[in-house]
Amino acid sequence: xxxxxxxxxxxxxxxxxxxxxxxxxxxxxxxxxxxxxxxxxxxxxxxxxxxxxxxxxxxxxxxxxxxxxxxxxxxxxxxxxxxxxxxxxxxxxxxxxxxxxxxxxxxxxxxxxxxxxxxxxxxxxxxxxxxxxxxxxxxxxxxxxxxxxxxxxxxxxxxxxxxxxxxxxxxxxxxxxxxxxxxxxxxxxxxxxxxxxxxxxxxxxxxxxxxxxxxxxxxxxxxxxxxxxxxxxxxxxxxxxxxxxxxxxxxxxxxxxxxxxxxxxxxxxxxxxxxxxxxxxxxxxxxxxxxxxxxxxxxxxxxxxxxxxxxxxxxxx
Numbered sequence: 001x002x003x004x005x006x007x008x009x010x011x012x013x014x015x016x017x018x019x020x021x022x023x024x025x026x027x028x029x030x031x032x033x034x035x036x037x038x039x040x041x042x043x044x045x046x047x048x049x050x051x052x053x054x055x056x057x058x059x060x061x062x063x064x065x066x067x068x069x070x071x072x073x074x075x076x077x078x079x080x081x082x083x084x085x086x087x088x089x090x091x092x093x094x095x096x097x098x099x100x101x102x103x104x105x106x107x108x109x110x111x112x113x114x115x116x117x118x119x120x121x122x123x124x125x126x127x128x129x130x131x132x133x134x135x136x137x138x139x140x141x142x143x144x145x146x147x148x149x150x151x152x153x154x155x156x157x158x159x160x161x162x163x164x165x166x167x168x169x170x171x172x173x174x175x176x177x178x179x180x181x182x183x184x185x186x187x188x189x190x191x192x193x194x195x196x197x198x199x200x201x202x203x204x205x206x207x208x209x210x211x212x213x214x215x216x217x218x219x220x221x222x223x224x225x226x227x228x229x230x231x232x233x234x235x236x237x238x239x240x241x242x243x244x245x246x247x248x249x250x251x252x253x254x255x256x257x258x259x260x261x262x263x264x265x266x267x268x269x270x271x272x273x274x275x276x277x278x279x280x281x282x283x284x285x286x287x288x289x290x291x292x293x294x295x296x297x298x299x300x301x302x303x304x305x306x307x308x309x310x311x312x313x314x315x316x317x
Contacts, residue, residue: 003028003154003207003305005230007271007297008044009036012214012236012250013066014275020044020299021066022272024211024232026152027302033136034058035150035211035232041070042077048300052077057088057129059136061213062147063098072105079110086113090128090138092146093121121146125223134206139224141215143249149215151224154206154307158183158196166199207305210265213272216246217255225263229305232297233259235270238282253283257290269297 004027009020021038025048032054034041045052052074060068071089078087089095096118099105107114117128119138129136134154141147161181167173170188171180179186185195212221213234225231236250245252251259253270260268268291273280280296287294 001029001307003209003307004302005209005232005269005305006048006050006302007232007269007299008034008041008048009038010271010273010297010299011038011066012272012274013064015040016275016278018278018299019273019275021070022061022213023070024271024297025050026209028134030054031056033152036061036067036213037070037074038066039069039073042074044300045074053081053083053085055087056085057090057136059090059128059138059150059211060092060095061141061149061211062092062143062145063094064214067214068095068098071099072102075099075105075110075114076103078112083112086115088115088117088129090117090119090136090150092119092148094118119148123148137224139220140218141212141220142218143214143216147214147249149210149212149221149224151208151210151228153208156206157204157307159201159203162199162201166194169194169199171199204307207307209305212259214250216249217251217259222259222263225259225265227264227266229266230269230303231260231263231265231267232269232271234272235283235287236272236274238277238286241274253287253294254290257287257294260294261291266293267303268294269303270294271297 006025008023011019022036023038023041024035026033123140127135128138136152138148141149176186180196183196187193207229210224210228210231233256234251235253235256237245237252239252239254
């Protein structure tokens, strides 16, 4: 099942005619996760063709306005649509109090359950959201004040079942096939025990997506980015504004590319771009000089990640 990563807003602090405030959507099996929720996020969901009622969880990196001011509007709209399904919010310290102070944001006034996880200031590493199929973990970043990044990782799936191999080992078609696929050994009519690992291929890894912004290059960001299939990383400035990046707690495009290269990420999307770069070509060139698989994050584009592309090649007979 393909997972789509859709940048909805890639601007740094100031929106421009071409870039909107921070938000990245991950669309998986018809459901949507949002990473950050800058002002105007609900409009960008419409522009991307994503249904707001499909949003299951929202993960906010920090409480600077360009990353969270879209929350009250989106929550108010969901309330007007008479949503009943719960929404999970993963927030930095102070996030709950912020919501309670905003019109339309108070959890007590919403017609649906708002499940809030407020991360502690002493965060080192935590799994903040999980389902049977994937987890989302958080780690601290290096910004002005508390900020955290996230990594969505699909769980490893069992290898593919080989029915011809099973039949060759004496396993009859039917319920015995199902038991092997569920991980239970079966005994054939001849008394031979057949283990699941004898009739399945190697485990199938899932995809992983890292969202690392706003931050200087740091240990937390590198841990989230490690061998990610797609890394979205702060690239606010070009290298000639390195001192500005250090002062404001951001990264240059070259630094983002270095993180991607050094952590073994497959692809890099450069995001959180300063409004000074109407043409982001200098950022792209700078990043690609270090990491060839770097791209400027293109708003509303669907970056498709297919776990089947990661499956091992079948062994030759």
